[in-house]
Amino acid sequence: MMQGFRKFFSSKIGLAITLGFLGLIALAFASADVSGSATFGGVAGGNRVAVVGDRKIGTGEMDAIVRNRVNALRRQNPELTMEEFISSGEFEALLESQFDRFAISQFAEKYGFEAGRRLVDSEIGGIDAFKGADGNFSAEAYSAVLQQQGLSDGQVRSDIADTLLLRQVLNPVAFGAQMPKGISDRYAAIFSETRTAQVLSVPAASYAPAAGPSAETLSKYYADNRSEWVRPERRVVRYATFGDATLGELPAPTNQQIAARYRRDAAQYAASEQRTVTQLVVPTRAAADAIVREVNGGTSLAQSASGKGLATAEVGPVDEEAYAEQTSEAVAEAVFAAGSGQVAAVARGPLGYYVVRVDNIRDIPARSIAEARGEISEQLAAEQRREALIQLASSIEDEIDNGSNIREIAETLGIEISTTRPITIEGRVYGTDQTAPEVIAPAIRTAFDMDTNEPQIGEIEAGTTFLLFDVADVTESSAPPLAEVREEVIARWKLDQGQAKAREVANAILKRIDGGASLANAVRAQNATLPAPRRISMTREQLTQMAREQQVGPELALMFSMARGTAKKLEERGGEGWLVINLTDVTPGEDLSPEREAAFRQQLATVLGDELAAQFRTAAREDVGVERNEDAISALRAQLLGQNAGN
Numbered sequence: 001m002m003q004g005f006r007k008f009f010s011s012k013i014g015l016a017i018t019l020g021f022l023g024l025i026a027l028a029f030a031s032a033d034v035s036g037s038a039t040f041g042g043v044a045g046g047n048r049v050a051v052v053g054d055r056k057i058g059t060g061e062m063d064a065i066v067r068n069r070v071n072a073l074r075r076q077n078p079e080l081t082m083e084e085f086i087s088s089g090e091f092e093a094l095l096e097s098q099f100d101r102f103a104i105s106q107f108a109e110k111y112g113f114e115a116g117r118r119l120v121d122s123e124i125g126g127i128d129a130f131k132g133a134d135g136n137f138s139a140e141a142y143s144a145v146l147q148q149q150g151l152s153d154g155q156v157r158s159d160i161a162d163t164l165l166l167r168q169v170l171n172p173v174a175f176g177a178q179m180p181k182g183i184s185d186r187y188a189a190i191f192s193e194t195r196t197a198q199v200l201s202v203p204a205a206s207y208a209p210a211a212g213p214s215a216e217t218l219s220k221y222y223a224d225n226r227s228e229w230v231r232p233e234r235r236v237v238r239y240a241t242f243g244d245a246t247l248g249e250l251p252a253p254t255n256q257q258i259a260a261r262y263r264r265d266a267a268q269y270a271a272s273e274q275r276t277v278t279q280l281v282v283p284t285r286a287a288a289d290a291i292v293r294e295v296n297g298g299t300s301l302a303q304s305a306s307g308k309g310l311a312t313a314e315v316g317p318v319d320e321e322a323y324a325e326q327t328s329e330a331v332a333e334a335v336f337a338a339g340s341g342q343v344a345a346v347a348r349g350p351l352g353y354y355v356v357r358v359d360n361i362r363d364i365p366a367r368s369i370a371e372a373r374g375e376i377s378e379q380l381a382a383e384q385r386r387e388a389l390i391q392l393a394s395s396i397e398d399e400i401d402n403g404s405n406i407r408e409i410a411e412t413l414g415i416e417i418s419t420t421r422p423i424t425i426e427g428r429v430y431g432t433d434q435t436a437p438e439v440i441a442p443a444i445r446t447a448f449d450m451d452t453n454e455p456q457i458g459e460i461e462a463g464t465t466f467l468l469f470d471v472a473d474v475t476e477s478s479a480p481p482l483a484e485v486r487e488e489v490i491a492r493w494k495l496d497q498g499q500a501k502a503r504e505v506a507n508a509i510l511k512r513i514d515g516g517a518s519l520a521n522a523v524r525a526q527n528a529t530l531p532a533p534r535r536i537s538m539t540r541e542q543l544t545q546m547a548r549e550q551q552v553g554p555e556l557a558l559m560f561s562m563a564r565g566t567a568k569k570l571e572e573r574g575g576e577g578w579l580v581i582n583l584t585d586v587t588p589g590e591d592l593s594p595e596r597e598a599a600f601r602q603q604l605a606t607v608l609g610d611e612l613a614a615q616f617r618t619a620a621r622e623d624v625g626v627e628r629n630e631d632a633i634s635a636l637r638a639q640l641l642g643q644n645a646g647n
Helices: 003-009 024-030 058-074 084-087 090-110 118-124 139-149 153-174 182-189 215-224 255-264 286-294 302-308 321-325 329-335 369-401 408-411 439-446 482-514 519-525 540-548 554-559 595-623 631-639
Strands: 047-051 055-058 194-203 234-243 272-282 315-319 347-349 352-365 456-461 465-477 536-538 568-569 578-589 626-630
Touching: 024 408, 024 626, 047 058, 047 090, 047 631, 055 058, 055 090, 058 084, 058 090, 058 595, 058 631, 084 090, 090 153, 090 595, 090 626, 090 631, 118 465, 118 540, 118 554, 153 439, 153 540, 182 194, 182 540, 194 482, 194 519, 194 554, 234 408, 234 439, 255 369, 272 286, 272 302, 272 321, 286 302, 315 321, 315 352, 329 347, 369 408, 369 456, 369 578, 408 465, 439 456, 439 465, 482 519, 482 568, 482 578, 536 540, 536 554, 554 578
Parallel strands: none
Antiparallel strands: 047 055, 047 626, 194 536, 194 578, 234 465, 272 315, 272 352, 347 352, 456 465, 568 578
8 A cells, every 4th residue: 555644744755766775785885884794603593584586695694784784874873783773673674675675686587687797897887986096997996895895796796786687677667656636636635734733731740749659669669660760881991192202203214224215116216107198988899999080080089979978087197007007908008109199099998998098198207316315214204103103002012911001001101191080881971961082982882891900002093193091990780779869769750640640630631522522621620720722733734844854743743643523642751741632623725836736746656656666576575485584583683682592
C-alpha cells in the first residue's frame, strides 16, 4: 500500500532508486571512511547471515559493512555508539538494504541485464578517491586505495556492477510515476484543510501530595526506580603535551650531509622540462585518428570533443615521469616528443586512446649544489627534528614499559602536567555543560579503557606533537546512596503520585466528552481547577512547515490523526501531566492554484515512485529467494555490541 500520508507530509521522501545501498563503494569511496575488511566468525548457526538467491552473505562481510556505516555516521555525530545504532533500528534496516541490493542485482542478471567491463571502467574513472592531483583517474591512486582498504579489484568491480544493474532495473520502475488526478485532488484538499482543537492541560503537580512518603515507601520507590538516578562513569585524566620545542637546539646539517642529499636527488636538480597539455581520451583507435584528422584540418580539439559529446582536460605543468604515472609510458613518450602547439602521436593508456595537444613547454635549468644548499639544509633540518622527536617518543614508551609514571616522565622532559575535572566518556565535565580540553579529545575513549596510573603516549599531529596521559581516578557508574538524592527522589515520587491522579481526572473528562458534553462542561463537572484550554487552529500545510523546522509537538501530530468531534488524551513530556485534545472542527481547504497543484502532484509522484520501487524490491526478493539466518544475525549483533554470542 501507499506510504502513510502523514509520514509523507512530515518528511521529504527521495526516490527509492538509491535503496540506501551501502556496499563497498558507497562506504569506501563515497564516504571515504572504510576501516578495513573486518573478520568475524564462530557465530551460532554458521557464518552466513543470509542467502539471497545464489549469493551467500557472510558475517564477516556484514560486520565490515555495519562498522563502516557507523564510522561514517560518526562524522556527523561523534558520540554515536554501536548500541545506539543497533537500538535505533538502523542495523536491521542496513541488513534489509543489503538483501534488497543483492536480490535486485541477481534479478537483473536473470532477465538479461548487463554491466559490461567498459561501463564499470567508466564508473571507476569517475570516483574521486581514484583520481590523481590533476583530477584524472590514476592507476597508482586506485591501487593504493584498494591496498589501504584491504579490497581487491574484483570486489570493487563486482560492487560497481551491482550498482549499475540496480540503476538499470529501478530507474524505469520509479521514473515518470504519476498519481491519478482524482486521487491527487483529494490529497490536495486534505493538505489545505484547517483543523481546530482545544487542548486542556491536566498538570501532575496540581495533584501531587503535599506530604512526602514514609521511609519504607521511599526506599522501595528508590529501589524500583534506581536506574533513573544512575550516574555515568567519570574519570580524571592527567596529561601533558610535548613537541618540537622540547628538543631545544639541534646541530645544523653538515656539508657532508648536504652533499650526500644533493647526490641522492641529483635528478631533482638536473635540467628538466615541464609541459602543459590538453588531452582527450576515447575508447578506440579509430575514434582517436578521426579526431586527429579533424584537428589537423583546422578544428580545435575542444570543438571536436564537444561535437561528440566529450570534454577535454588540461594537465600540467608536469614532467615526463609524472605524466607517465598518470597515463602510460607510451603516452608520455609521444607527448614529450611533440613540439609546442602540435598534436602528439596517438598512444594507448589505461583509460583508452589519448589525443593530446602540447600547449606549453617550460625548460627548467639545472641547479648547482650552491644554489640548492639552502633548500636542502632546510629539508634536512626538518627531517632531523622529526626523527629526533619520534626517537624521543619511542624512548618515553620504553620508560613507560619499564614502569615510569607520568610525573617522572614529565619531570625528565621539563613539561607541565594538567589534570581534568571528572569527565564522562562523551568528553563532558561531569555535572556541567563544559567539555574536556580539546587537546585530549582524541584520547578520551582510550582513557576509558585504561587502568589508573598506567600512562600512554599518543600522536596528536603526525611527527609534530605528542600527548602523554594517564588516568588518575575512576568513579564507576552507579546509582548514588539514597541519602545523596533524597530530595530529588521525594520530588519525583510526588510527581508520579500526581501523574496517576491526573490520569484519572483526564479519563473522567474524556468520558464526559464521549457522552456528549463540551470540554468546558466536562471540566466544570469534574469540579477541578485547571488551566484554561488552549485553542489551536492550523492547516496541514502549516504543520508540514513546522515539521521541517522540527517544531511539531505530539499534541499537534495527534490532532491531525483524529476524527472531528472526538477527544483523546496524551501524556506530557517527562510525565508532568496529561493533555486532553478535543478536535472541534475540520474545515475543507480551498482549491490550490495551478502552480501549487502542479508542485503538489510532483511531490505525490515522488511518493508513488517510492511505492512502486518498494513493491518491485519485494517482488525481486520473492523471485530470487531470500533466506535469513536469525542465529547468525543475533550472533553478529552480539559481536558488534562486544558481547559473547551466547549472551
